[in-house]
Amino acid sequence: MNKEVFAAVASALERGEPAALVTIISTTGSTPQRVGAKMLVFADGRTVGTIGGGCYENDAFWKAREAITARKPQVVRYELSDDFAQETGLICGGQMEVYIEPIEPSPSLYVIGAGHVGAHLADLAHGTGFEVHVVDDREKFANRERFPAVAEVVSEDIPGWLAGAQLGPHAYVVIVTRGHTNDLEALRALAPRELRYLGLIGSRAKIARIYEALLADGMPAEYLERVHAPIGLDIGAVTPQEIAVSILAELIAVKHGKIGAAADAGGQSMQWHPPSLVRHGV
Numbered sequence: 001m002n003k004e005v006f007a008a009v010a011s012a013l014e015r016g017e018p019a020a021l022v023t024i025i026s027t028t029g030s031t032p033q034r035v036g037a038k039m040l041v042f043a044d045g046r047t048v049g050t051i052g053g054g055c056y057e058n059d060a061f062w063k064a065r066e067a068i069t070a071r072k073p074q075v076v077r078y079e080l081s082d083d084f085a086q087e088t089g090l091i092c093g094g095q096m097e098v099y100i101e102p103i104e105p106s107p108s109l110y111v112i113g114a115g116h117v118g119a120h121l122a123d124l125a126h127g128t129g130f131e132v133h134v135v136d137d138r139e140k141f142a143n144r145e146r147f148p149a150v151a152e153v154v155s156e157d158i159p160g161w162l163a164g165a166q167l168g169p170h171a172y173v174v175i176v177t178r179g180h181t182n183d184l185e186a187l188r189a190l191a192p193r194e195l196r197y198l199g200l201i202g203s204r205a206k207i208a209r210i211y212e213a214l215l216a217d218g219m220p221a222e223y224l225e226r227v228h229a230p231i232g233l234d235i236g237a238v239t240p241q242e243i244a245v246s247i248l249a250e251l252i253a254v255k256h257g258k259i260g261a262a263a264d265a266g267g268q269s270m271q272w273h274p275p276s277l278v279r280h281g282v
Contacts, residue, residue: 005038005049009103016105016168018043020064022098024051025075029094032056040103043068056096064100071257073101106131107170107196107255108151112158112186113177114141117201120244121174122150128248130172135161137182158182162189172197172251174231184210191223196261197254199231199247226261 005021012019022039024031032052039049039057041064051057056078063076079095109125111118114136126132132150135158136142142155154161158177162185167173173195175186183200187210190198200207207229215221232246233253253259 002036002038002049005040008040008048012040012042012103013105016108016170018068018105018170019103020067021101021103022051022060022064023101024096025099026097027094028096031094031096039064041065041068051096051098056098060098060100067100067102071102071104073099075099104170107172108133108168109172109174109251110135110165110167112136112162112173112175113182114138114146114153115176115178116240117243117247118174118176119146120241121176121247122147124244124248125251126150128252130251136177159185159189162186167193167195169194170196172254173199174247174251175200176231176247180206180210184213187227188214188217188219191219191227195226197228197251198226199228199250201231201243201247202229204230 009019009021019040019042022041024033024035024037027033027035032054033050037049037051039047039051039060041047041061043065045065047061051060059078060076063074067074075097077095077097107130109130110133111122111125112135114122114134118134118136119141122132122134126149132147133152133154134142134147134150135154135156137155137157139155142153144153147153159182167190173190175183175190175198177183177186183202183206187200191214200210202210211224214224228250231250232243233249235242235246235249237243237246250259254261
């Protein structure tokens with residue numbers, strides 16, 4: 001049975017589909033399955049494998065679906081009490097602990113802009129497990145010689161490419177282009193989308209101009225409230241290498257739930273008005 005579960009895990013990772021793996025890690029007394037039994041739960045309710053059904057499995061199933069959303073593992077202990085038996089209508093004895101682990105594919109990071117910051121960020125992010133895609137309209141910057149290890153290098157018109165790009169809700173996107181116009185058009189294309197992370201590099205004044213232009217064009221303010229801008233954690237970064245580190249630190253913090261995906265990092269997000277702290281310029 002676990003062979004089927006492992007195959008389903010590998011298939012989910014290959015497809016980029018999140019799920020949660022439920023594993024029995026300890027038992028005492030009479031339990032439906034032995035230690036090591038596994039069940040894979042998908043966000044839409046599909047399951048592969050079993051931890052024995054009955055009094056434990058249904059509860060673990062719902063906790064696994066919650067773990068997919070929360071993206072946090074947990075250990076759950078089940079002990080069949082009279083209240084639990086009455087509530088579920090099922091009777092069995094013993095105790096069992098299960099480990100519920102969210103399973104996620106390597107996160108996709110789209111670096112929009114292949115200049116100095118983008119190049120350093122792509123290298124660092126690849127080394128920390130991100131599947132990196134680099135997009136720029138300048139072939140001398142966006143090429144395999146400069147980015148030999150990333151998953152994809154695109155040398156096309158940025159707004160045109162973004163218009164046709166299928167970026168899923170788990171994608172991370174960083175806008176670090178060379179100028180105001182490309183930043184504006186990239187944010188125009190990306191802000192309405194559901195993304196795991198969207199960040200924009202720039203000074204307070206530059207970001208304010210971009211936000212004002214998009215608001216004047218009718219973009220809802222709540223779209224811009226999801227953007228991390230100015231981008232990166234405030235570590236005093238100055239050089240392109242340091243700025244790339246600060247951006248990657250923010251991406252990792254979002255990945256592990258330390259910072260919300262919707263740009264709520266302790267008020268550091270600019271949202272649609274100038275922030276109190278100026279960080280990275282282009």
